Amino acid sequence: MRAGDRAWNGAWSDERAMRNNLVVLINPNKLHPGIPPIALDILTTSLEQADFNVEVVDLTFQRDRWREVLGDYFKDRSPLLVGITVRNTDTIYPQEQRVFLPEHKEIIDEVRRLTAAPLVAGGVGFSSMPFALVEYFGLDYGVKGPGELVISGLASALRRGEPATAVPGLIINTAAGAEQVPWAPGLPATGLRRRAPKEVPVVNGETPYLRRSGSTFKVDNLRYYELGGLGNVLTKNGCPFRCTHCVEPDAKGDRFSRREVGSVVAELEALAGQGVLDVHSTDSEVNLSFVHIKDILRELVERKRTRSDSPLHRLRLWLYCQPAPFDEEFASLLAEAGCKGINFGSDHTCKSMIEGWKITESDRTYYSYQNIQAANGLALEHGMLVMHDILLGMPGETIETVYQCLDETLALNATVIGYTLGIRVFPYSPLGIRFAAESGGERAIRGLQSNTATAPIVLTPLEACRSAAEYERQFMFEPSGQFRPVYFFSPELPEDEATLSSPSGRWTRTLELMRDHVPEREHTRVMLPTVPGLSKDDNNYADNPFLMLQARLGYKGAFWSRWRQRDQIMAEASQGDLALSPSGRAQQPSIA
Ligand code: B12
Ligand code: SF4
Numbered sequence: 001m002r003a004g005d006r007a008w009n010g011a012w013s014d015e016r017a018m019r020n021n022l023v024v025l026i027n028p029n030k031l032h033p034g035i036p037p038i039a040l041d042i043l044t045t046s047l048e049q050a051d052f053n054v055e056v057v058d059l060t061f062q063r064d065r066w067r068e069v070l071g072d073y074f075k076d077r078s079p080l081l082v083g084i085t086v087r088n089t090d091t092i093y094p095q096e097q098r099v100f101l102p103e104h105k106e107i108i109d110e111v112r113r114l115t116a117a118p119l120v121a122g123g124v125g126f127s128s129m130p131f132a133l134v135e136y137f138g139l140d141y142g143v144k145g146p147g148e149l150v151i152s153g154l155a156s157a158l159r160r161g162e163p164a165t166a167v168p169g170l171i172i173n174t175a176a177g178a179e180q181v182p183w184a185p186g187l188p189a190t191g192l193r194r195r196a197p198k199e200v201p202v203v204n205g206e207t208p209y210l211r212r213s214g215s216t217f218k219v220d221n222l223r224y225y226e227l228g229g230l231g232n233v234l235t236k237n238g239c240p241f242r243c244t245h246c247v248e249p250d251a252k253g254d255r256f257s258r259r260e261v262g263s264v265v266a267e268l269e270a271l272a273g274q275g276v277l278d279v280h281s282t283d284s285e286v287n288l289s290f291v292h293i294k295d296i297l298r299e300l301v302e303r304k305r306t307r308s309d310s311p312l313h314r315l316r317l318w319l320y321c322q323p324a325p326f327d328e329e330f331a332s333l334l335a336e337a338g339c340k341g342i343n344f345g346s347d348h349t350c351k352s353m354i355e356g357w358k359i360t361e362s363d364r365t366y367y368s369y370q371n372i373q374a375a376n377g378l379a380l381e382h383g384m385l386v387m388h389d390i391l392l393g394m395p396g397e398t399i400e401t402v403y404q405c406l407d408e409t410l411a412l413n414a415t416v417i418g419y420t421l422g423i424r425v426f427p428y429s430p431l432g433i434r435f436a437a438e439s440g441g442e443r444a445i446r447g448l449q450s451n452t453a454t455a456p457i458v459l460t461p462l463e464a465c466r467s468a469a470e471y472e473r474q475f476m477f478e479p480s481g482q483f484r485p486v487y488f489f490s491p492e493l494p495e496d497e498a499t500l501s502s503p504s505g506r507w508t509r510t511l512e513l514m515r516d517h518v519p520e521r522e523h524t525r526v527m528l529p530t531v532p533g534l535s536k537d538d539n540n541y542a543d544n545p546f547l548m549l550q551a552r553l554g555y556k557g558a559f560w561s562r563w564r565q566r567d568q569i570m571a572e573a574s575q576g577d578l579a580l581s582p583s584g585r586a587q588q589p590s591i592a
Contacts, residue, residue: 014078014080014116014117016078017078017079017080017116017117017158018080018158018159018161020053020077020078020079020080021051021052021053021080021159022052022053022054022055022077022078022079022080023047023052023053023054023055023079023080023081023082023083023151023155024054024055024056024057024073024077024079024081024082024083024117025040025043025044025054025055025056025057025082025083025084025085026056026057026058026059026070026082026083026084026085026107026111027040027056027057027058027059027060027085027219028059028066028084028085028086028103028104028107028108029059029060029085029087029088030059030060030063030066030100030103031060031088031100031541031542031543032060032063032228032543032548032551033227033228033229033230033541033544033547033548033550033551033559034060034061034224034227034228035224035228035230035232035280036219036221036224036225036228036230036231036232037056037058037060037085037087037219038209038211038219038232038233038234038282039085039087039122039123039124039147040056040058040085040219041209041210041211041212041218041219041221042148042204042209042234043083043147043148043151044056044210044218044219045148045204045207045208045209045210046148046149046151046152046204047148047151047152047155048210049152049207050152050155050156052080052152052155052159054218055217055218056217056218056219057069057070057073057217058219058220059107060224061223061227066107067110070107070110070111070114071114074111074114074115077115078115078116078117079115079117080117080155080158080159081117081118081120081151081154081155081158082111082115082117082118082119082120083119083120083121083122083147083151084104084107084108084111084119084120084121084139085121085122085123085126086104086121086122086123086125086126086133087123087124087125088100088125088542089101089125089126089128089129089133089476089485090125090424090476090485091540091542092424092485093420093540093542094393094420094421094422094423094424094487094489094529095421095422095506095511095529095530095531095540096540096542097450097451097452097485097487098542099476099483099485100125101133101136101137101476101483102483104137105136105137108121108137108138108139109138112138118140118141118158118164119137119139119140119141120139120140120141120142120143120151120154121133121134121137121139121141121142121143122142122143122144122145122147122150122151123147124248124251124252125251126142126143126144127143127144127145127250127251127252128247128250128251128426128427128428129426129427129472129473129475129476130142130143130144130171130178130194130472131171131177131178131180131194131467131468131469131472132178132468132469132470132472132473132476132477133472134171134173134178134469135173135177135178135469136473138173139173140164140172140173141154141164141170141171141172141173142170142171142173142178143169143170143171144169144171144194144195144251145195145196145202145251145252145253146202146203146237146252146253146257147202148202148203148204149201149202149203149204150167150168150169150170150202153167153168153170154167154170164181165181166181167181168181168182168183168184168200169181169183169196169200169202171194177467177469178467178468178469180194183196183197183200184197184199184200194468195250195253195254196253198255201257202253202257203237203253203257205236205257205258205259205260206259206260206263207260207263208263208264208266208267208270209234209263209267211231211267211270211271211274211276212274213274213275213276221271221274221276222274222275222276224276225275225276225277225278225556227551228551229278229550229551229554229555229556229557229559230278230279230280230318230556230557230558230559231271231276231277231278231279231280232279232280232281232282233264233267233268233271233279233280233281233282234259234264234281234282234283235258235259235264235281235283235286235289235292235293235296236256236257236258236259236283236289236292237252237253237256237257237283238252238253238254238255238256238257238284239252239253239254239256239284239285239288240254240255240256240360240361241288241358241359241360241361241366242359242360242361242363242430243347243357243358243359243430244356244357244359244394244429244430244431244434245357245391245394245423245429245430245431246429246430247424247426247428247429248284249284250426250428250429251426251428252284254361256288256289256292258289258292261292261295261296261299262299264296265296265299265300265303265312268300268312268315269303269310269311269312271315272311272312272314272315273311277314277315277316277556278316278318278340278556278557278558279315279316279317279318280317280318280319280320280558281317281318281319281320283320284320285320285321285322285345286319286320286321287319287321287322287325287326287330288322288325290325290330293330294329294330294333297330297333297334297336297337298333300312300337300338301333301336301337304336304337304338312338313338315337315338316338316339316340316556316557317334317337317338317339317340318339318340318341318342318343318557318558318561319334319339319341319342319343320342320343320345321342321343321344321345321375322344322345322346322366322367323344323346323367323371323372323375323376324366324367324371324375326371326374326375326378326379327378328378330378331378331379331381331382331384332382334379334382334384335382335383335384339384340384340385340557340558340561341384341385341386341387341415341557341558341560341561342379342384342385342386342387343387343388343389343558343560344372344375344376344386344387344388344389345389346372346388346389346390346409347389347390347391348390348391348392348394348401348405349369349372349404349405349408349409350369350401350404350405350408351368351369352396352401353394353396353397353401353405354367354368357394369408372388372412373412376388376412376413376414380413380414385415385416385558385561386412386414386415386416387414387415387416387417387418387558387560388409388412388414388416388417388418389418389420390405390409390417390418390419390420391420391423392405392419392420392421392422392514393420393421393422393423393488393489393490393493393507393510394423394488394490395431395447395488395490396490396492397490397492397493398490398492398493399493399494399510399513402493402510402513402514402517403517406419406514406517406518410518410519410522410526414525415525415560415561415563415564416525416526416527416560416561416563416564417525417526417527418526418527418539418560419514419526419527419528419529419539420529420539421489421507421510421511421514421529422449422487422488422489422507422529423487423488423489424485424486424487425448425475425486425487425488426475427462427471427472427475431488432459432475432486433461433462435448435459435488436459436460436461436462436471437461439457439458439459439460439461440460440461440464441458441459441460441461441464442458443458444456444457444458444503445457445459446491446500446501447488447489447490447491447500448486448487448488448503449486449487449488449489449502449503449504449505449507450484450485450486450487450503450504451504451506452478452482452483452484452485452504453478453484453503453504454478454480454482454484454503454504455478455503456503457484457486457503459474459475459486460474474486489507489510493507493509493510494509494510494513495507495509495510496509506531508531511528511529511530511531514528514529515528515530524563524564524566524567525563525564527539527560527563539560541559544559546566546569546570547559549569549570549573550562550566550569552573553569553572553573555569
């Protein structure tokens with residue numbers, strides 16, 4: 001019998017654990033440079049409000065001795081519940097396609113061995129395929145989307161000895177597979193994607209999240225800042241837009257849950273007061289709830305104006321934005337609030353590409369190349385650094401649209417431009433749903449690819465699958481169980497037929513054409529997609545040697561902000577004792 005069955009039947013009870021009232025949250029993310037697991041601060045805030053003892057076991061800076069750390073931790077503890085955050089399922093980097101699930105499973109298996117407590121997972125990566133992952137990891141429970149209220153509900157049910165079936169929205173690993181407790185009786189069905197319906201609150205938007213530094217068994221925000229160079233903040237959750245490549249409206253929620261303005265500013269002030277001076281946004285897009293973000297910036301500016309001793313004077317903000325809406329008032333508020341850099345998710349410049357792809361909830365294209373130019377100009381005029389993330393290879397892409405986009409983005413005079421070729425296809429992104437419908441469980445779709453595929457990629461639509469888990473699995477696994485994360489590259493790009501018809505073909509000719517098209521003098525300020533050996537300029541942040549050295553040298557701020565100086569910074573590192581280890585990892589300072 002699995003632990004999930006015990007919970008499903010409501011029979012799980014452990015007197016000692018119930019008395020201990022302890023909820024343990026684990027961060028299994030081993031990527032460097034490390035970024036603070038803000039999700040665990042959010043969960044901790046709500047659980048502590050519900051009167052639980054919460055301890056965080058963070059493995060990011062313990063990645064080489066995680067087993068020992070877990071062993072020591074669980075030796076004398078009997079928690080009521082253990083939560084694991086799964087932020088990234090894989091790199092979603094088309095030329096590398098590294099999957100993190102086996103290393104997370106190894107950790108989860110070890111936790112299972114060390115404690116009898118039920119295990120629950122959540123996180124944005126997890127939420128992109130939650131039913132498949134509850135089963136793959138052998139968890140008791142899973143949560144799709146924001147988890148602070150659901151985990152508090154689950155922990156409370158366990159404390160009272162009630163069955164987990166009383167917790168709306170919870171995914172439970174039953175003998176028949178992963179099943180979800182209905183979100184609420186009498187509400188319309190949540191649809192095939194099992195997100196919370198609008199009527200059900202799932203986000204804590206009111207209270208400031210407790211962001212700590214230096215406390216034992218809590219997220220240590222200052223340590224992340226010292227070792228990784230960035231803190232983070234959330235102003236709202238979710239995105240209602242429907243950009244066809246994007247996983248976020250499904251995994252995060254397809255509506256905005258805005259946080260209370262004063263809470264966000266108080267949190268920023270607390271972080272800066274702790275010494276976390278460079279803070280990155282974790283909203284899907286900061287400027288899509290335009291009135292709300294302006295209110296936050298006004299409040300921040302007001303505090304700076306009226307309180308000369310506020311740590312906010314030392315704060316530097318780094319934000320993810322869309323090219324529209326963006327106006328003069330916003331740019332000047334940003335500058336006065338201390339924003340140093342904006343990373344625009346511009347994606348493309350060609351009208352023929354953006355139309356029908358970058359769309360609002362009412363399917364309206366919401367920007368043009370002119371908007372990109374205007375936002376870029378305003379940000380630069382106000383003294384901010386600017387990056388544009390460009391996504392090439394979507395359906396309809398040809399080498400002509402690639403060249404046009406390269407020329408138009410290079411003409412922007414932005415600080416850095418990051419180009420990606422190819423797109424990860426997720427189960428519930430509009431593109432994933434479309435490809436599954438077109439494939440119909442029978443046809444291989446041209447352009448669908450995975451570096452590890454051994455057979456043509458055929459996808460079955462959800463309604464024809466036996467379960468949500470079965471549907472989700474095919475975007476990550478081959479039928480044999482081998483990993484095969486699914487990607488798409490436009491088959492209209494000039495690759496030879498052998499590449500186009502192979503399920504594991506690599507679009508390397510296009511990579512070379514792109515590289516040749518970008519003038520040599522521009523190479524310092526572009527991130528070009530690359531395969532090993534083609535160049536050193538890739539924009540994969542996962543264990544990126546340059547970024548790890550940059551962090552070790554003490555540089556702070558958005559990872560891209562010093563991209564132009566990377567040769568100089570690498571040279572600086574090679575003169576000191578900051579060489580890379582044989583594994584390619586920069587040596588990290590030892591962590592006590
Ligand atoms: C900001 C950001 C970055 C910044 C981070 C800067 C910083 N200082 O924080 C940068 C640019 C560095 C970055 C890098 C990467 N990122 Co990123 N990033 C994001 C972004 C926009 C926000 C992440 C975040 O913190 N969200 C806010 C938190 C509060 O939300 P949350 O994690 O979802 O948590 C809530 C729920 O999920 C749930 N929950 C979370 N954990 C748990 C645990 C339990 C037990 C429960 C019950 C619930 C629960 O409750 C939480 C609170 O409501 C997301 C997309 C998004 N909108 O979330 C992509 C995203 C997470 N990134 C992604 C990826 C792939 C990466 C990289 C691997 C890319 C690469 N190859 O370099 C790296 C990894 C870096 C690392 N060390 O982990 C993907 C992950 C996709 C996937 N399926 O795996 C996302 C979803 C982007 C996308 N659209 O695909 N990223
Ligand atoms: S890409 Fe589009 S759908 Fe995705 S988070 Fe940004 S605006 Fe929302």
